[in-house]
Amino acid sequence: MLSQAQNTPPNDLTPYFNAIIVSNMDSSLVWYQQTLGYEILNSKQFPEMGFKQANLKKENASIELIELNSAIDPKELIPNYHSKTKVLGLFKLGFQVDDFDLWIKYLEINQVNFNGRIVTDELTGKRMVIILDPDGNRIQLFER
Known part of the structure; x- marks a missing residue:
């Protein structure tokens, strides 16, 4: 209570x-x-x-x-939809990985779609990257 x-x-x-x-x-x-x-x-x-x-x-x-x-695809509803258009709701999933370089090589070899480039977080000094699943959902990998 x-x-x-x-x-x-x-x-x-x-x-x-x-x-x-x-x-x-x-x-x-x-x-x-x-x-x-x-x-x-x-x-x-x-x-x-x-x-x-x-x-x-x-x-x-x-x-x-x-x-x-x-389910409705935003591309069907939003005039002039662009991949940078944001809609309310879940934005991305985040995961930490121990061997960031190994993951990047693995993802490149397996032709996974990247959303942007590898960047370094100013606060932690750790690298991160966003990949896309088959529907374009963002999945961010963070260096541990």
Whole structure:
């Protein structure tokens, strides 16, 4: 029970998962499995409801992929849509990696799409880069 004096949130909030709407479940499953090394825990189809859903996991990071027949691509709605156009909602996922150079080589060899170039964070002095999944969702890799 919360007292009136308690004005800070409880401290047991732990990251659990992120959910991403994708346009093609099959290609997204392959990409997240092969590119980032996620394990597919389950995959379900609900044709009568117009959606597919899958849960993936890599160590402590879980992702739920959702394919919805009713999902709308911003390119279809926004006149003169450009890849730099921002829409409200999830902007990117972030991961830390131990061997940044090895990841960059791996991503280049596997022809993963980069969004911009490698930059160095002014606060930490660590490098980072953004890659794109098959739907253009941003995934940022940070040097640990």
